[in-house]
Amino acid sequence: MPKSLIEAQGLCKSYQQGAITVPALQDVNLSIEHGEFAVLAGPSGSGKTTLLNLIGGLDTPTKGKLLLEGKDMSTLSGRQLSDLRLHKFGFVFQAYNLVPVLTAYENAEYVLLLQGIKAEERQRRIGEIFEEIGLADLASRRPSEMSGGQQQRVAVARAIAGRPALVLADEPTANLDSKTSADLIEMMHRLKTDHGVTFIFSSHDPRVIDRAERLIQLEDGRVVSDEKRANAA
């Protein structure tokens, strides 16, 4: 039986606020399969971002296990986690988080440079992605010279340029208008379909939730429902 891409087993995360321990995630059990287009939904403080951060190796659980293709991520060193984030994961953040001194092209190229991809291959890959997601004319612009939607598209390009197995997107449409949000979700869905990239979003945006093929509802750090939807809009 093929191993799940991600499997969370009794995952807990709590934060210390002075003398008080605040639970952010409590006993989360779920598995994400290759090629899924899943959304973590729920109100603010429900634990969506915390779960994404744990899956992405950006944070460590207080209790429980997180398996990546069957391998316990807690056994990995800092260096191995860094390598994992570079080669296996792509990240899209709510606030775009592009490197401000680099152009759109250079931001997307950054991950490929870290991966040690040769110049010709970098150029080819980014050229294709930029063409596909409508960034070809913006390649030489700095983040400060682009709109929020354009910056988020560059962030998506950066996330998929390294050909990750999983893209983690934390509230990617939170700062975008309706039209731009819809376009972005449509673009990511197309990438999922065309390239087989697995996407996990955190969002409480109905437009994103509507497109989810799997909807995982979180409340107070617990998974309250996990629904696969064949007829996503």
Add this chain to the structure above:
Amino acid sequence: MLALKLAWRSFIRHRRRSAITTIAISLGFAMLISVTGIAINGHDRMANLGVRLGSGHVVVQGKGFQQEQTLNFLVDDPERVEAVARTIPDVQNVAQRVYTGGLISSGELNSATMIAGVVPDIEPQVSDIASPSHRTSGGYLRPRSQLEFNNAPGDIYLGDTLARTLDVEVEDRVVLTASPANAERPASAAFRVRGIFHTGVSELDGFYVQIALGDAQEMLGLDGKVTQVALLLNDLRATARVTKEMRAALDDQDDLEVLPWQVALSELYDAIVLDSIGNYLLHTIVFLIVAIGIFNTILMSVLERTREFGVMIAIGTSRQQLFAQVIAEAVVLAVVAYSVGLAIGLSLHYWMSTTGLDVGALYGDGLEFAGISFNGRIYSTLYPAQVAQWTAIVFGLVILSSLYPAFRATRLKPVEAMRHA
């Protein structure tokens, strides 16, 4: 390459801050080059003037003469020492001398004096005192063979202050009195004033006289012996090597000591060292400016970019790469500031080494320092080794001062860093 590209972009991203740091470092460095160039030139000139007015670059003396300064410590065979010295490269000239303290008198007037017995034909080639430029009246010493009579009073050459003290002029007679070697009673001899000099050095102008070496040896009963054989070199910087070679060549003579000018003219050398300490203080201040400037700028940059660095770590930048990134930013800042500073400093150095600073205009009769009088202009001298040393220190400091900011960047936790405003 990526690190350098990002470093350069970060440098120009905060133009004002980068410019302020660059200006502070580059001006400090330019000042360092200029002041040190003048200091090196001044020290070289002091040393050269010192050796030309006094001892020579290297001196061979009877062992103990340096401390006691009496005729009990002599060079018994100066001809051999001179012959050995003339075989060593960079030895330009060799002068045999007798030094002793004594009394000079004219009528009822008298003064303590330092008597130097010198070779009249050689001395003008090795000593600035004997040169016409320092002579205010008369001529220079003549060997006895050129005097009108064999038993005529010998020539004496003295400073203008001493001449005024004794109220004598050229052609006047004076009497020198000194204690001969191994004798209980002092000896006296008459001399005729042949010439009067002015060096600007009060000790020389007021207390120093020269007579012919033969006259000194006869008066002091030295029988061909001297107190000093002085070596004048082509290059001040050859002093250590020539001293070493002379010591090796005279290894069989335990009664001799070979001293570089730094020992023979210890007062002058101490003054140069003291002045150098002031210069080192300036070096320290400039290097501190560099270190603090780099530290401050890079730390500010790291703190401001906490979120950016958090994102970089999140998307796969290793901590080593991030560390190298911060160091690269410090190096870029240093290269820019250092290059600007070097350009300004070398331009000033070029002007100072070609046009010079008129000391006479600033200090009137010249500037006397450690018993040495400076006239005319002061120039700048820089040695490539000195600039290379500064370069190494600056870049060493840059690395050191960016270690903490770089380390701090690598300690960032991506989740917390990305929450940073």
